Amino acid sequence: MLSLAKRIRETVTPARKTSAFLSQGVLTPEEFIEAGEQLVFKCPTWTWEAGDPSKAKDCLPDKSRQFLVTRNVPCHRRAKDLEGEYVGDTEVRQGESASMTAAAPATGAQQNQREEQGGVYLTMRGWSPMWWQIPREEGGMGGATATMAMRRSCSWGVGRGGLLGGEGGATDQDGVAAGLGAIQLVESHFTSPAKAATSTADTAAALQEAARETSTASGAIADFSGAGEEGKGSGGGPAGAGGGVGAGGGMLEDEDCPDLDSYVEDNLMQGDEATVQAGGVSYLTAQEPDDPILPTRSYDLSITYDKHHQTPRMFLFGYDESGQPLPAEEVFEDVMQDYARQTVTMEPHPHLSSHHASVHPCKHASTMKIMLENLTKGGKEARVDQYLFIFLKFIQSVVPTIDYDYTMSVDAGGGNN
């Protein structure tokens, strides 16, 4: 019902005709196409798609350029775990930061000040702003901050700073500066002052839980098996320990449903010495003792144009490592926990017939505006065709472990054309 109302709203909203991407952070449909063309050009892993022709939006001039897609983006770790890990490093500070937030309703300026104080603000809000600070190398970061910064730089690999690398090296710094602004905005806009207190309580609870998790030998494994118990029944383990199939765990309990074991035919797939089966146990086997067994999920990401909010809108669809679609509760494990079910919800995809997780665009414009202003302040001309690159940086703070940037690092490495 609600989505029907939204569709009607989108139909009656007239398409924006005049450019206002600098003054309001919004895009016209034509600017969306222009920015999309630049993204596709710089990052060939992104492509245009038409989607269901009956769902094509009239405001977008080209029926074959309705939305942007990148597929099979790896997601090695759960955002949930990262938050836990960081908090685990810094639990000493939690009382301090929690009280600060409770006392001070979040406004952009105050958050800015808090951010100047280094670790305190960051401690409160989890680790996501951390990597924006890596290139700044300012003093005042606590030890825990440094630790986390190192961890981030290790796990995210090369090329991250080069996201805007096609524009020349100097852009990196600007991009980072813009990113910093974005994080503050993300925080201030997605968390209303009224919610700050609630979120503090939530965070405190999360801290305890996370501390408990990280105190076990390997938090990631413990957490994953926990997730399996909650959501999928015994069949969900990627290592196949429980038998059955990935997402089919719930179905096996259904009496109408076939027991998959009854379909097993042992005469098939008999030993062939030239075959190595991938995707099964071997890819999940640890290479080194300190390399925990991690489920590698993959995501299909799409960026649509939201005519009502006049901004791009991000949709995510996840698959577990055996190729089964992830149910909503498991997708939310890959979203920063403050946003799951609030800013990020399951919605019908505007061009497809399935439901995807979506980052709600209500604050995109104001966030993008500040990011673009920061870019301009840094002495760089903010161009409309860079919009989606900056947008993707901003989205990364919501889904930090969905590693779409690795695909762009290829471009940053090769890219002078």
Next chain:
Amino acid sequence: MTSTTGPGDALKFVAFSSLVKVEFWTELATKKLDTYRLNDDAQPIYGFYGSGHDARTPCRLNLLGESSFDSPDDEGRRAAGPGARFEECRAIGYVKNVNTKEAFKELDKPAALAAIARETWADAVESDRAVAEPELLLRFLLLTFADLKKSAFLHWFAFPTLGSQALFRLVSSRPASAAAPGVLLGGPADAASVVRGLAGLWARSVEGTGRPHCPPFFVVVKDPRPGGRDDGDGEEAVAAGLRVLSLLEFERERTGGEVGDDTVVFGFVDPCSEPGGMPGWPLRNFLVLLSARQEHITRPSPVRHPRHAGGAAAHTTGGGPSLLGRSVVLDIDLSAAPSVSGGPGEAAAAVKAAWLPARVGSLGWEPNAAGRPGPRMSDLSSVLDPARLAENSV
């Protein structure tokens, strides 16, 4: 990967892992209702793969929405527009959607797969058509039972392979970017020129066929004329003295005497990023083609196979060092593999028997998530069913 292949061992191939996008299932459901209905004949579909993956993701074959069900008409339309660049190589398969669970269970699966293996042999190898259409070597079978009421799809993939024995021996393996004096392909400059040459080949292929797909197999040859040629595509490739040709172009030039046998490297786009350098599934049937048609395509042995990693990124950016670092050159000994050149009649029949053994129908079935020989179930109720979604929506 716990096991690795060392020099002298039988060459092992990393099997495809299927990844069926939810759009494929919704499209299949639509086809079932509107087109197939109760018809459970095998229907042609396409799967897609590419290279340049993250090392921890397996060797994927993707089934997409519309484009997996493309008809020749759609192809032209799609080639003209944007998109369809994802996972640039295309494999040709069949979906056989049966009407009941019982039919799924009772289906003679080895017979179904053996039929495709025989077709692959006849179409691709025996008739030599794979030289012009290398996609014919990339086959797969998808058995499904679609429970539309529950949005649940029981399915089982099989990737037919010719020859059940480990007939190929690995002589050596090294990164393409590693300089190795005295060989055709060695060092970053050569690797870079191969990537550029492949981009040129892809462009020629798109122009020639109207399809946006990258040729899955290719040939790298040393230009016989010192100083290179000055006829167009890829000046830097010319500077390095290497050219990338399609199988067909190669065969023509070879017949014309332009290319010598000792200056050839065969290449393929590898969907496998396994760090140990083990090749992915597409190489397997390609080696069968090379072995079986030695008198046409290549001299006996050894054959070198650079593994191209980089895919679309390589084509549009010109590639960078990080990209080329993952291409691998394999020296492979084909001498144990039977060749059609043995002669007509009984000899040919013996060769065919070696490549199409009785148990060919039971090889190449994808295990289920538990690693057992059984089908998988995709339950889409959580992403399609509104009732369950309501719990997660605000």
